[in-house]
């Protein structure tokens with residue numbers, strides 16, 4: 244595959260994983276020319292996971308969009324790229340699992356999924372994401388979320404904290 248960084252066609256697959264719905268495979272690749280790492284997917288084309296927006300409109304699930312929102316919430320937080328990627332992978336897997344039957348998932352469920360996962364990873368990012376996602380209109384709503392930090396999220400994540408949540412626990416050496 245062509246490296247999005249330098250355009251070289253030589254790469255090696257460093258990780259390959261079947262997603263939770265069993266219908267797509269995610270491959271982590273490394274460019275042999277410049278070392279850039281990127282992700283590719285192999286999936287059945289006719290069945291993209293659809294996100295049901297408010298009002299019933301459907302649009303295809305977009306990993307990049309999810310990732311952008313998460314990166315924004317984690318801006319300047321001490322969280323490694325690897326942890327962010329693991330988080331996005333985790334949410335993508337959960338979404339695929341949830342939407343397995345009808346091949347679609349309400350955007351509200353997706354949002355709550357992000358909140359639950361961010362809660363385990365970084366409380367500041369959790370509050371940031373909640374404030375954007377829930378579009379707080381009053382200070383009271385904001386304070387309610389802050390208060391919840393002492394009690395855990397409304398819908399606790401079923402899975403335990405991701406192993407890479409500790410930014411010091413991986414050998415990424417991003418400093």
Ligand SMILES: [Zn+2]
Pocket residue numbers: 246247248249250251274275276277278279
């Ligand atoms: Zn390259």
